[in-house]
Amino acid sequence: MPELPEVETTRRQIEKIMVGRRIEAVETTRPSYFFLTPPEELRRRLPGQRVDRLDRAGKYLVAALGDGSRLLLHLGMTGQLFSSDAASVRLLSSTARASLSPEAQIRFKPDEHTHLRIRFAGSGPDLFFRDVRKFGKVEWLAHGEKSERLDRLGIDALGLTGELLFRANRARRVAIKSMLLDQSVCAGIGNIYADEALFLAGVRPGRAAKRVTRSECETIAKFVRQVLERSIETGGSSISDYVAPDGSDGGYQDERHVYARTGEPCPRCATPIKRKMIGQRSSHYCLRCQK
DNA sequence: ACCGCACCCTGAGCGC
DNA sequence: TGCGCTCAGGGTGCGG
Numbered sequence: 001m002p003e004l005p006e007v008e009t010t011r012r013q014i015e016k017i018m019v020g021r022r023i024e025a026v027e028t029t030r031p032s033y034f035f036l037t038p039p040e041e042l043r044r045r046l047p048g049q050r051v052d053r054l055d056r057a058g059k060y061l062v063a064a065l066g067d068g069s070r071l072l073l074h075l076g077m078t079g080q081l082f083s084s085d086a087a088s089v090r091l092l093s094s095t096a097r098a099s100l101s102p103e104a105q106i107r108f109k110p111d112e113h114t115h116l117r118i119r120f121a122g123s124g125p126d127l128f129f130r131d132v133r134k135f136g137k138v139e140w141l142a143h144g145e146k147s148e149r150l151d152r153l154g155i156d157a158l159g160l161t162g163e164l165l166f167r168a169n170r171a172r173r174v175a176i177k178s179m180l181l182d183q184s185v186c187a188g189i190g191n192i193y194a195d196e197a198l199f200l201a202g203v204r205p206g207r208a209a210k211r212v213t214r215s216e217c218e219t220i221a222k223f224v225r226q227v228l229e230r231s232i233e234t235g236g237s238s239i240s241d242y243v244a245p246d247g248s249d250g251g252y253q254d255e256r257h258v259y260a261r262t263g264e265p266c267p268r269c270a271t272p273i274k275r276k277m278i279g280q281r282s283s284h285y286c287l288r289c290q291k
Numbered sequence: 292a293c294c295g296c297a298c299c300c301t302g303a304g305c306g307c
Numbered sequence: 308t309g310c311g312c313t314c315a316g317g318g319t320g321c322g323g
Contacts, residue, residue: 003316033299059317076317133300135317174294190316240315280296
Protein backbone atom coordinates (compact mmCIF):
# COMPACT_ATOMS: atom_id res chain seq x y z
CA MET A 1 0.00 0.00 0.00
CA PRO A 2 2.10 2.85 1.21
CA GLU A 3 5.10 4.38 -0.44
CA LEU A 4 7.24 7.26 0.79
CA PRO A 5 4.54 9.98 0.59
CA GLU A 6 1.96 7.85 2.41
CA VAL A 7 4.50 6.87 5.07
CA GLU A 8 5.54 10.50 5.50
CA THR A 9 1.90 11.60 5.74
CA THR A 10 1.37 8.90 8.35
CA ARG A 11 4.50 9.97 10.23
CA ARG A 12 3.39 13.59 10.47
CA GLN A 13 0.02 12.63 11.89
CA ILE A 14 1.13 9.81 14.17
CA GLU A 15 3.98 11.91 15.54
CA LYS A 16 1.44 14.12 17.25
CA ILE A 17 -0.01 11.29 19.29
CA MET A 18 3.29 9.52 20.06
CA VAL A 19 6.10 11.98 20.67
CA GLY A 20 6.62 13.10 24.24
CA ARG A 21 4.30 10.46 25.65
CA ARG A 22 5.13 7.50 27.83
CA ILE A 23 4.02 4.03 26.82
CA GLU A 24 1.91 2.45 29.50
CA ALA A 25 0.86 -0.87 28.03
CA VAL A 26 0.99 -2.82 24.79
CA GLU A 27 -1.55 -5.27 23.44
CA THR A 28 -0.83 -7.63 20.57
CA THR A 29 -2.23 -10.51 18.58
CA ARG A 30 -0.60 -13.97 18.46
CA PRO A 31 2.93 -14.46 17.16
CA SER A 32 3.19 -14.32 13.38
CA TYR A 33 5.82 -13.20 10.91
CA PHE A 34 4.31 -9.72 11.29
CA PHE A 35 6.28 -9.58 14.55
CA LEU A 36 10.01 -9.61 13.90
CA THR A 37 10.29 -9.19 17.66
CA PRO A 38 8.04 -11.68 19.47
CA PRO A 39 4.87 -10.00 20.73
CA GLU A 40 5.47 -11.04 24.33
CA GLU A 41 8.83 -9.28 24.19
CA LEU A 42 7.18 -6.11 22.88
CA ARG A 43 4.71 -6.23 25.75
CA ARG A 44 7.63 -6.53 28.16
CA ARG A 45 10.07 -4.02 26.62
CA LEU A 46 7.91 -1.09 25.60
CA PRO A 47 5.99 -0.09 28.73
CA GLY A 48 7.71 2.73 30.61
CA GLN A 49 9.46 4.06 27.52
CA ARG A 50 8.93 7.62 26.40
CA VAL A 51 8.78 8.29 22.66
CA ASP A 52 11.40 10.96 21.91
CA ARG A 53 11.05 11.18 18.13
CA LEU A 54 9.37 9.58 15.18
CA ASP A 55 11.52 9.47 12.05
CA ARG A 56 11.12 8.02 8.59
CA ALA A 57 13.74 6.00 6.68
CA GLY A 58 12.47 5.08 3.24
CA LYS A 59 9.17 3.33 3.95
CA TYR A 60 10.07 2.57 7.57
CA LEU A 61 8.97 4.56 10.58
CA VAL A 62 11.47 4.60 13.42
CA ALA A 63 10.40 5.61 16.91
CA ALA A 64 13.32 6.65 19.11
CA LEU A 65 12.63 5.63 22.71
CA GLY A 66 13.92 7.12 25.95
CA ASP A 67 16.54 4.46 26.75
CA GLY A 68 18.07 4.60 23.26
CA SER A 69 16.14 1.63 21.95
CA ARG A 70 14.09 1.93 18.77
CA LEU A 71 10.80 0.66 17.47
CA LEU A 72 10.62 -0.02 13.73
CA LEU A 73 7.28 -0.01 11.95
CA HIS A 74 6.69 -0.94 8.32
CA LEU A 75 3.25 -0.75 6.77
CA GLY A 76 3.76 -3.37 4.07
CA MET A 77 0.83 -3.37 1.66
CA THR A 78 -2.18 -2.92 3.91
CA GLY A 79 -0.78 -1.61 7.17
CA GLN A 80 -2.63 1.26 8.86
CA LEU A 81 -1.47 3.28 11.83
CA PHE A 82 -4.11 5.41 13.45
CA SER A 83 -5.29 6.89 16.68
CA SER A 84 -8.02 5.34 18.77
CA ASP A 85 -9.96 8.54 18.11
CA ALA A 86 -10.27 7.64 14.43
CA ALA A 87 -13.66 6.50 13.21
CA SER A 88 -13.73 3.05 11.65
CA VAL A 89 -15.80 4.37 8.81
CA ARG A 90 -12.73 6.08 7.42
CA LEU A 91 -10.55 3.03 7.66
CA LEU A 92 -12.40 0.90 5.17
CA SER A 93 -13.15 0.96 1.49
CA SER A 94 -16.39 2.68 0.53
CA THR A 95 -18.16 -0.64 -0.13
CA ALA A 96 -17.13 -2.11 3.21
CA ARG A 97 -17.99 1.19 4.82
CA ALA A 98 -21.57 1.07 3.60
CA SER A 99 -22.18 -2.33 5.18
CA LEU A 100 -21.23 -1.19 8.68
CA SER A 101 -23.82 -0.62 11.35
CA PRO A 102 -24.21 3.01 12.40
CA GLU A 103 -22.69 2.12 15.78
CA ALA A 104 -19.62 0.60 14.15
CA GLN A 105 -19.22 3.65 11.98
CA ILE A 106 -18.77 5.93 14.93
CA ARG A 107 -15.73 4.44 16.60
CA PHE A 108 -13.21 1.86 15.55
CA LYS A 109 -13.13 -1.33 17.59
CA PRO A 110 -9.94 -3.41 17.41
CA ASP A 111 -10.56 -6.49 15.29
CA GLU A 112 -8.54 -9.62 14.47
CA HIS A 113 -6.41 -7.57 12.07
CA THR A 114 -5.39 -5.07 14.74
CA HIS A 115 -2.04 -6.54 15.70
CA LEU A 116 -0.70 -3.83 17.95
CA ARG A 117 -2.22 -1.37 20.36
CA ILE A 118 -0.02 1.04 22.28
CA ARG A 119 -1.59 2.66 25.31
CA PHE A 120 -0.02 5.85 26.56
CA ALA A 121 0.04 7.30 30.05
CA GLY A 122 -2.26 10.21 30.75
CA SER A 123 -5.12 11.41 28.64
CA GLY A 124 -5.04 11.24 24.88
CA PRO A 125 -5.60 8.53 22.32
CA ASP A 126 -3.94 5.12 21.90
CA LEU A 127 -2.14 4.02 18.77
CA PHE A 128 -3.45 1.14 16.66
CA PHE A 129 -1.52 -0.80 14.05
CA ARG A 130 -3.89 -2.75 11.84
CA ASP A 131 -2.76 -4.86 8.90
CA VAL A 132 -5.04 -7.22 7.03
CA ARG A 133 -2.41 -8.97 4.95
CA LYS A 134 0.29 -8.94 7.61
CA PHE A 135 2.98 -7.87 5.18
CA GLY A 136 3.80 -5.10 7.63
CA LYS A 137 6.51 -5.43 10.25
CA VAL A 138 7.21 -4.49 13.86
CA GLU A 139 10.67 -4.75 15.33
CA TRP A 140 12.22 -3.56 18.58
CA LEU A 141 15.94 -2.77 18.58
CA ALA A 142 17.91 -2.44 21.80
CA HIS A 143 20.15 0.58 22.40
CA GLY A 144 23.02 0.42 19.93
CA GLU A 145 21.62 -2.64 18.16
CA LYS A 146 22.22 -2.61 14.42
CA SER A 147 19.37 -3.12 12.02
CA GLU A 148 20.29 -4.89 8.81
CA ARG A 149 17.00 -3.72 7.35
CA LEU A 150 17.81 -0.07 7.85
CA ASP A 151 21.47 -0.53 6.98
CA ARG A 152 20.48 -2.05 3.66
CA LEU A 153 18.61 1.05 2.55
CA GLY A 154 20.08 3.31 -0.09
CA ILE A 155 19.71 7.08 -0.06
CA ASP A 156 16.26 8.38 0.78
CA ALA A 157 14.38 8.81 -2.50
CA LEU A 158 13.80 12.52 -1.79
CA GLY A 159 17.57 12.92 -2.09
CA LEU A 160 18.07 10.80 -5.21
CA THR A 161 20.45 12.32 -7.74
CA GLY A 162 21.08 11.47 -11.38
CA GLU A 163 24.66 10.69 -10.51
CA LEU A 164 23.70 8.09 -7.89
CA LEU A 165 21.20 6.46 -10.21
CA PHE A 166 23.60 6.42 -13.12
CA ARG A 167 26.30 4.76 -11.03
CA ALA A 168 23.88 2.16 -9.68
CA ASN A 169 22.72 1.38 -13.22
CA ARG A 170 26.20 0.38 -14.41
CA ALA A 171 26.21 -3.09 -15.96
CA ARG A 172 22.70 -3.81 -14.70
CA ARG A 173 20.52 -5.67 -17.18
CA VAL A 174 17.34 -5.33 -15.11
CA ALA A 175 14.66 -2.82 -16.04
CA ILE A 176 15.20 0.78 -14.96
CA LYS A 177 11.93 0.50 -13.06
CA SER A 178 13.32 -2.40 -11.02
CA MET A 179 16.25 -0.17 -10.07
CA LEU A 180 13.88 2.52 -8.79
CA LEU A 181 12.01 -0.09 -6.76
CA ASP A 182 15.23 -1.50 -5.31
CA GLN A 183 15.31 -0.07 -1.78
CA SER A 184 19.08 -0.54 -1.58
CA VAL A 185 19.49 1.85 -4.51
CA CYS A 186 17.15 4.47 -3.10
CA ALA A 187 14.56 4.07 -0.40
CA GLY A 188 10.90 4.99 -0.60
CA ILE A 189 9.78 4.52 -4.19
CA GLY A 190 7.05 1.97 -4.89
CA ASN A 191 5.00 0.95 -7.88
CA ILE A 192 2.91 4.10 -8.29
CA TYR A 193 5.69 6.66 -8.11
CA ALA A 194 8.09 4.58 -10.21
CA ASP A 195 5.54 4.55 -13.04
CA GLU A 196 4.72 8.23 -12.60
CA ALA A 197 8.33 9.43 -12.52
CA LEU A 198 9.27 7.36 -15.57
CA PHE A 199 6.30 8.73 -17.50
CA LEU A 200 7.27 12.31 -16.73
CA ALA A 201 10.88 11.53 -17.64
CA GLY A 202 9.83 9.94 -20.93
CA VAL A 203 11.64 6.66 -20.23
CA ARG A 204 10.01 3.25 -20.67
CA PRO A 205 9.95 1.27 -17.42
CA GLY A 206 11.23 -1.87 -19.14
CA ARG A 207 14.40 -0.37 -20.58
CA ALA A 208 17.57 -2.08 -19.37
CA ALA A 209 19.10 0.07 -16.64
CA LYS A 210 22.51 0.14 -18.31
CA ARG A 211 20.93 1.62 -21.44
CA VAL A 212 19.68 4.70 -19.61
CA THR A 213 21.90 7.69 -20.31
CA ARG A 214 23.40 9.99 -17.75
CA SER A 215 21.14 12.85 -18.75
CA GLU A 216 18.08 10.62 -18.60
CA CYS A 217 19.14 9.63 -15.09
CA GLU A 218 19.23 13.31 -14.16
CA THR A 219 15.72 13.73 -15.54
CA ILE A 220 14.39 10.62 -13.82
CA ALA A 221 15.90 11.65 -10.47
CA LYS A 222 14.42 15.14 -10.83
CA PHE A 223 10.94 13.76 -11.44
CA VAL A 224 11.26 11.18 -8.67
CA ARG A 225 11.89 14.01 -6.21
CA GLN A 226 9.20 16.21 -7.74
CA VAL A 227 6.50 13.53 -7.78
CA LEU A 228 7.22 12.46 -4.19
CA GLU A 229 7.27 16.04 -2.89
CA ARG A 230 4.05 16.89 -4.67
CA SER A 231 2.37 13.76 -3.37
CA ILE A 232 3.39 14.59 0.19
CA GLU A 233 1.83 18.04 -0.29
CA THR A 234 -1.45 16.42 -1.29
CA GLY A 235 -1.37 13.83 1.51
CA GLY A 236 -0.37 10.82 -0.60
CA SER A 237 -2.36 8.59 -2.94
CA SER A 238 -5.57 6.87 -1.93
CA ILE A 239 -6.10 4.34 -4.67
CA SER A 240 -7.25 1.06 -3.21
CA ASP A 241 -7.23 1.24 0.55
CA TYR A 242 -4.81 3.82 1.79
CA VAL A 243 -6.28 6.43 4.07
CA ALA A 244 -4.31 8.75 6.32
CA PRO A 245 -4.31 8.12 10.08
CA ASP A 246 -6.82 10.91 10.60
CA GLY A 247 -9.13 9.21 8.12
CA SER A 248 -8.70 11.65 5.28
CA ASP A 249 -8.05 10.51 1.73
CA GLY A 250 -4.91 11.59 -0.05
CA GLY A 251 -5.17 13.77 -3.13
CA TYR A 252 -2.44 12.53 -5.42
CA GLN A 253 -4.52 9.82 -7.09
CA ASP A 254 -6.29 12.64 -8.94
CA GLU A 255 -2.99 13.91 -10.31
CA ARG A 256 -1.46 10.66 -11.49
CA HIS A 257 -0.80 10.33 -15.21
CA VAL A 258 -0.47 6.60 -15.89
CA TYR A 259 -0.71 4.43 -12.80
CA ALA A 260 -3.88 2.28 -12.92
CA ARG A 261 -5.03 4.10 -16.03
CA THR A 262 -4.71 1.18 -18.46
CA GLY A 263 -6.52 1.91 -21.70
CA GLU A 264 -7.19 5.54 -20.84
CA PRO A 265 -5.73 8.19 -23.15
CA CYS A 266 -2.24 9.40 -22.36
CA PRO A 267 -2.61 12.91 -20.88
CA ARG A 268 0.02 14.14 -23.33
CA CYS A 269 -0.67 12.41 -26.64
CA ALA A 270 -3.94 10.48 -26.11
CA THR A 271 -2.42 7.10 -27.01
CA PRO A 272 -4.03 4.46 -24.76
CA ILE A 273 -1.93 3.70 -21.69
CA LYS A 274 -0.34 0.28 -21.83
CA ARG A 275 0.01 -2.16 -18.95
CA LYS A 276 2.70 -4.80 -18.73
CA MET A 277 4.32 -6.87 -16.00
CA ILE A 278 7.90 -5.82 -15.29
CA GLY A 279 9.77 -7.53 -12.49
CA GLN A 280 6.52 -9.10 -11.23
CA ARG A 281 4.90 -5.69 -10.83
CA SER A 282 2.24 -4.25 -13.11
CA SER A 283 3.62 -1.27 -14.97
CA HIS A 284 1.80 1.49 -16.78
CA TYR A 285 3.25 3.65 -19.52
CA CYS A 286 2.73 5.40 -22.84
CA LEU A 287 4.32 3.68 -25.82
CA ARG A 288 4.55 6.94 -27.68
CA CYS A 289 5.80 9.34 -25.00
CA GLN A 290 8.22 6.97 -23.31
CA LYS A 291 11.28 5.71 -25.19
C1' DA B 292 27.00 -10.69 -8.34
C1' DC B 293 23.00 -10.89 -10.59
C1' DC B 294 18.36 -12.29 -11.93
C1' DG B 295 13.83 -14.35 -11.98
C1' DC B 296 10.65 -16.50 -9.32
C1' DA B 297 8.07 -18.41 -5.30
C1' DC B 298 6.32 -17.09 -1.26
C1' DC B 299 4.35 -14.60 2.87
C1' DC B 300 -1.41 -13.19 3.67
C1' DT B 301 -6.45 -11.52 3.06
C1' DG B 302 -10.05 -9.38 0.49
C1' DA B 303 -12.27 -7.23 -3.62
C1' DG B 304 -13.91 -7.69 -8.08
C1' DC B 305 -15.01 -10.14 -12.13
C1' DG B 306 -16.85 -13.76 -15.41
C1' DC B 307 -19.51 -17.76 -15.44
C1' DT C 308 -25.53 -17.13 -4.61
C1' DG C 309 -21.44 -19.27 -5.13
C1' DC C 310 -17.10 -20.71 -7.29
C1' DG C 311 -12.69 -19.98 -9.18
C1' DC C 312 -9.76 -16.93 -10.87
C1' DT C 313 -6.84 -12.54 -10.92
C1' DC C 314 -5.22 -8.70 -8.80
C1' DA C 315 -3.36 -5.56 -5.02
C1' DG C 316 0.80 0.62 -3.46
C1' DG C 317 5.32 -4.53 0.39
C1' DG C 318 9.72 -7.26 1.00
C1' DT C 319 12.68 -11.74 1.60
C1' DG C 320 15.00 -15.76 0.28
C1' DC C 321 16.14 -19.36 -2.82
C1' DG C 322 18.26 -21.72 -6.75
C1' DG C 323 20.23 -21.27 -11.34
